Amino acid sequence: MRVDVFTQVPHAFGWLTEQKPLATVLGSELELRFLNYRDTTPLRSGQVDDDPYGGGAGMVLRVDVVDAALEAAYGGDRPARIVALTPQGRSLDQAMVEELAQESELALLSSRFEGFDDRIVSHLATDAVSIGPYVLSGGELPAMVVLDAIARRLPGALAEGSGEHESFSAELDGGLEYPHYTRPAAYRGWEVPDVLLSGDHARIDRWRRDQSRSRSLA
Numbered sequence: 001m002r003v004d005v006f007t008q009v010p011h012a013f014g015w016l017t018e019q020k021p022l023a024t025v026l027g028s029e030l031e032l033r034f035l036n037y038r039d040t041t042p043l044r045s046g047q048v049d050d051d052p053y054g055g056g057a058g059m060v061l062r063v064d065v066v067d068a069a070l071e072a073a074y075g076g077d078r079p080a081r082i083v084a085l086t087p088q089g090r091s092l093d094q095a096m097v098e099e100l101a102q103e104s105e106l107a108l109l110s111s112r113f114e115g116f117d118d119r120i121v122s123h124l125a126t127d128a129v130s131i132g133p134y135v136l137s138g139g140e141l142p143a144m145v146v147l148d149a150i151a152r153r154l155p156g157a158l159a160e161g162s163g164e165h166e167s168f169s170a171e172l173d174g175g176l177e178y179p180h181y182t183r184p185a186a187y188r189g190w191e192v193p194d195v196l197l198s199g200d201h202a203r204i205d206r207w208r209r210d211q212s213r214s215r216s217l218a
């Protein structure tokens with residue numbers, strides 16, 4: 001899969017690309033490019049945004065700048081999914097992550113300040129995605145959230161079995177995972193449930209299913 005992130009802050013992504021699981025799949029299952037709108041802007045002095053028509057505070061990312069960035073990256077052959085990251089988009093959930101992870105090519109558009117000229121979202125992007133009902137200062141953190149969630153779903157990203165029964169997965173019907181415990185078995189009077197120490201795998205599986213069900217319904 002290839003993901004292109006369009007951003008004004010490409011260096012923000014350095015940390016993420018060094019971390020598992022992204023680092024594990026980078027260069028094999030995942031090809032990643034960070035494209036700076038400033039490198040392809042048709043405007044002078046690296047300008048990418050402008051005052052909003054009608055007045056008001058803040059700068060708005062220009063439609064011609066984003067179109068030029070897409071043209072430089074793809075020519076006429078743009079990816080089937082071009083996702084604008086905006087708090088006004090469809091809320092990201094695991095089902096959408098699974099869907100995006102199936103794509104062979106994906107472009108993520110981020111903005112800053114007041115956000116996108118609306119024509120970017122309505123004409124250049126195919127999807128508008130929000131990572132939650134709150135406003136961040138830029139699309140870089142949302143792009144990292146999408147990248148990390150997708151990378152986990154790529155072959156070989158996780159140790160065998162560890163990604164299969166996670167919260168929100170189809171295996172759990174979109175529900176929550178059972179609780180985990182590790183050593184020590186008792187700490188300050190907080191005890192690990194006896195069943196997990198029993199060695200009886202049939203009982204443990206039953207207990208985990210029940211826990212998962214009751215957490216999902218809570």
Ligand SMILES: C[S@@+](CC[C@H](N)C(=O)[O-])C[C@H]1O[C@@H](n2cnc3c(N)ncnc32)[C@H](O)[C@@H]1O
Pocket residue numbers: 085086087088109110111112113114115116129130131132133134135136137138139140142
């Ligand atoms: C300060 S926000 C703009 C908010 C916009 N003026 C509004 O009220 O809807 C700047 C940029 O950060 C990104 N962003 C902020 N919050 C986001 C969220 N919850 N989900 C996805 N992207 C977000 C988007 O790229 C957005 O264009």
